[in-house]
Amino acid sequence: MNATQPALTAPPGLGEERQALLRQLVDGLEPAQLYWIAAYAAQQAAHPAARPVPASAVRLTVLYGSQTGNARRVAERFAAEAEANGLPVRLLRAGAYPVRELADERYLAVVVSTQGEGEPPDDARGFVEFLASRRAPKLPKLHYAVLGLGDSSYPLFNAMGRSVDARLAELGAQRLAPLAEADVDIEPVAGPWTEGALALVREKLTRELPTASVTPLRAAPTRPQFHRDRPFPAPVLANQRIVSRHADRDVRHVELSLEGSGLRYAPGDALGVWHRNPRVLVDTFLAVAGLDGDTETVHDGKTQPLREWLARERELTRLSRPLVQAVAARADSAELRIALERPEALKELFDSHQPIDLLRAHPADWDADGLVAALRPLTPRLYSIASSPQAVGEDEVHLTLAVVDYHAHGERHLGAASRWIADADEDATLDVFIEPNERFRLPADGARDVIMIGPGTGVAPFRAFVQARQQAGGTGRNWLVFGNRHVADDFLYQVEWQQALKDRALHRLDVAFSRDQAEKRYVQHVLRERGAELYDWLSGGAHLYVCGDAAQMAKDVHAALADIVATHGGKSPEAAQAWLSERLQDGRYARDVY
Template structure:
């Protein structure tokens, strides 16, 4: 194959191979083609292509465990795009369609106006982004970002190109895929409802690698949308314009296009300017100053200001867009073909006398039946979270709860590839009898030797709560041997607690089993990450 991308260009071998293949297919040229002519024909600056990479910039805030205030302090004195980057969750999870750096740079350039895309950062990140943009505008008069539908981000173009004939499918133009099943994984007696969701990609041309995520465009519960419409005494069938310029009924727009979970400052300000009740005004003022309480949604705010006169158009203009949800893929295409499997934890709880529902999780578990469609796209993993290229490399996987999802795909991939490398899985949940997700499949892998080790931690089965990080410490000596033999370490799941506790356990193992000082252990773990042997898919 013709090498369109020079070996001096700042790409990895995999990236260079993919780009060479892409340009070869794009131009239709054979191996006898002239790379220089091709580069010229494509309008690529050959000088730029061979330029030496810039020295790596120091990003001291690149630590997901640091509170956002500390990250912002570390970015003090940096340009606005770096302060915006420090406000991101630092996970490079791809849920925004970018990575942290490119999302912040797109906002700073004014190319991306949606400030709600960092789902791991949530309200905290959104509020900080707005503050940084406002300060930047005050400082130099440059326009600040505005809420809106935004664009899909550069990573969707990469995903589309990689998928060849599936280039048309992206978060802005998702594929309507048929649901095959949504099967309960927990057994009767469990306090949880976790689903194994199977979706048919036949006809889409979509391809994914293990470690990638599936983007799902959710829809709100129609009952919630109707309650909101009733609270402002509007007609559900009136016509409104959506952020993308489409025309829909009010009910359809609220179901498909707007976030009904987190009230925006713009909504609070609109209602505060209309309500006459002093108590309600004080409540809204506290929310504007201190933030909206956790679990407080748009309908809650409208109920606080019941009787206020606002139009449907005024309300929806203040609402944030309804963003896609990303789910770690729980299957290998080598095993399942044109299907994609997900592990989805259904979210339902009661607050203030009203049942609250997770938007995407209840859609996938309750509101979409077999044979009906869901809108999806593939989101490639940006951080190297996939099985090692070297099939002999041992891997250690830590995935409690729904964090098991990518490791199901890893094991399927290793089985289908007949990888000789050892595999060690740590799985945890509440009760072994009810919550041992994928038990039969995992125990079969353990019995046939694919899973070299399977360690479990069921926190509610004993007098003392035991978690995956406790099992890691119990096996510290053997874990250290695996790491020293070149094992890659992966963790998937909750970022705020579990991933942090697992990281602490990893440091402790380096000290206790490796005999390192605290400083040496920190350097050792850092080197694992820098050398591509420590990967996290956390949310």
Template sequence: MTTSFIPESAPFNEEQRAWLNGFFSGMMGINPNGNPQEIMEAAGVSVDTLPAAEPEEEDFPWHDASLPIVDRMEMAEGRPVERRLMAAMAQLDCGSCGYLCQSYSEAIATGEETNLTLCSPGGKETSKMIKKILKESDGTSNGAAPAKSAATNGSNGVAANGYSRKNPYAAKLIESRELNLEGSAKDTRHVAIDLGESGVTYDVGDALGVYATNCEDLVDQIIRSIGGNGGMMVTTPNGVSKTLADSIRDDYCLRDPSDELLELVLGRIDDSQTKATLERMLDEGVPEGFDVLDVIEIAKDVPISATEFLETLSPLNPRLYSIASSQKHVGNQVHLTVGKVIYEREGRLRKGVASTMLSERLQSGQTLRVFVQPNHGGFTVPQNSDTPMIMIGPGTGIAPFMAFLQEREATAAKGKNWLFFGDQHASTDFLYEGELRHYCDTGLLTRLDTAFSRDGDQKVYVQDRMREHGQTLWQWLEEGAHLYVCGDASRMAADVDRALKQIVHQYGNMDESAAEQYVKTMTQQQRYVRDVY
């Protein structure tokens, strides 16, 4: 039997390995009692200096947005803390945290990132699990690898013009124009922002980070409820001195009560029923729409100082919006499509922080702090301008596809374009109808299929339209079309994914397993890309 001197990990092919093994076997023949390693070193070859094999790519079985957090945590059981933290993330790699799922979890594990509430798609479920993991691990990283730098993950990096997530640009609002017509149950805005001479640039598929401010009325109610003085000076988390009112308005999240706030109130009340309610919230999470003011009102006359109140609040994180414009078309502007969030709960009007700022509180000419969040995973127009595109974006999910179409028009791209759009009513909710009809007339938009769910006896959604035109959609895919999805992750994107696999299964004459693999390959090739939240 021939002795193998060359490790399997060494970067040689079979022929090279056989020759080298023969060479060293010959050396062994000259000195049969020699140690193989000593003989190799005598020949000037050290085992230690042989190039090592590339490390295998680590498997992250939990990195699947369709899996519930319970299953993901089960898969990560026994792994190092940074991997369990990763399993707690929403698995979308959406960039809303300023990282990707892996790099955000590694940054937390190493202590580089202290904000545990940046995973907005994961929401309370994720932040609660992160705190639990860190508590169980006593805050130790268990040997976590350093998080990738901002320049590596393409998320937090400082742009050439100096503006970034940590140094946003003070842009001016041009307009916030209503897109829905009278009678609609929705209020969706086309928001245009002036980038001035900032030099801020973006690509189609990128998102715009917006630092919102809280509603003044809510801030005033909170200060009154804790018996505070809005004019008293406090120090913000980043060390800036400002008034209590300004700090609560600019720096803190008033939507999701932290566990620390619940615990503070719980430790100071006597009523057993209220205690039981708060304990249940700590265990199960607060009800949907239950905010910081609700907690304070439960506390009633319990004394809470402004300083200790601020210490329990989470930071006010920026909101990310898909950019709805191509810079080749709008120049030094950036456009967004924003759905205003407003509803009533427990006799009090609740408002989305950023959406109401952009739709009602901010006037034309006033400033807002913004930064560009680069797209991830290939969510942009194909490099080859002849490649067909299929775009699926109901509601505000149409935003990036307005940018895609503007880009294709500006570059005179020859590739076919197919858009699926849906909303409630055609008469009031056909966002950008004029622009889309114009694109159909010019031939830029090859196909436009709509699904207005409230216009018929049965609700029809974009995934239903996909199935109706499944044969044609399959032909486009076989021609190499790229398919893009933007919008709600929990329902729409999952339904669209299911419909896509059914179409591949049916019209591609594949079994379910082969259809799954076909779609998986599309994802790996960045031909099936999603921007979901």
């Protein structure tokens, strides 16, 4: 069981043997599965004659594919409200769904996000691939509803939601409700979709259920005291630069106190941070737009000074399609209208410009209400946690982050959250919450070998992994592959890794410093050089983890892994890709990329 869970006293009559069986049953299960077991046990106690719902029975199945936790949260709420309405429900991560049951499903709700270049989240990849394959069954009996979650700062906005919705229809399923597509401001779309889809499901499903079956299976879940919508003000314990003064980037190690919050985390989880936009960026926005920060501004029924909207509630460093559309309209820009019609041009724009660049390049007559409406809502930033509670204590959490600060288009550009955190001194607090990441967990079996690939700040969760493995005293080997620019300037946590090697908490360390030689060398080059040994570890059951940049690093690493499996496993390129896909599905290959 998770080491962060409190010990429970066994009830009377539950002997040692049954306790052992119970521990064996729940080991490795996800929260939603544990929750179902608890609710089912409670139902059996209240209704001894009740029986489990057969796989082919009439019920609502709710699937989610989530990369950052948003789709999981929406799906959990949807399932809880369905049960509160008396419907039999099962809630599953898409990667845990037994696809052989799809042919017999009658009612299905899918909440799926899109990541990167129109790709599925890792925990839904297998389901999406099955659905698109020739093995997918015809689905004339199925009624379904799909909610897609996306980010309009990516050209292929909500590609997965659209793909799943279209494919289910192509297989003969009937839409209960039209596809709904949410941007980063999820609730305005998710709320009405939940309400409408549930009403339609209840209307149809209850006609097929015996009256006795229409009873809630579980109570609505209780939220912790502090969560995404009510963050905890965590005092800053330490905030230090961990690269040399000559390094071309500022990287910080930050320690925060969680004392009194009740928040608990496990290695692999993320810490969400709600930030304020830097004052200098807000002032620049006001100057470029020609607006007064004290102007009372109304949006969605809320009135406050424009400066407060820009500082606390609007996204100022990330472009979105609606903002490009608004600027194109106000500035009457043919260039932007053309970019909106060409995905590659739009992607290039998103990759190279911040919102302030767009406003400078395409001057327009802005009013305060219009500017706030055009900018998308501020969202929290998620940082992979760089500590294990077993090592630093449950009331402390550590982060590793690079401070965004660069020049482009003749101007200095600052990160929003990274600058906010870097400027926090030891008298400050940061508003935080825990974002669980069940897909990115250490194996329950401490004898398993672990391979960790984390260039740059992607090494953060592996600091937590090594700490946890050392505290647990497992016998499995730990191999870290780390990369950065210069060994002398930004070898993050170098002293800790060297000590871990001495203590045998780390059994192997390979590094790639890209700019210490004429030809750049990255972690994927190290992997290919160590291909035979890497495949030997993997074929022996090792778990593989990758953390860091999704745009390029994760793709290059995946391509290197496919080549290694093909070369050293004697497989065709297609078989090697299939082998890696299987590892993604069985949890032995996990990625935390952003």
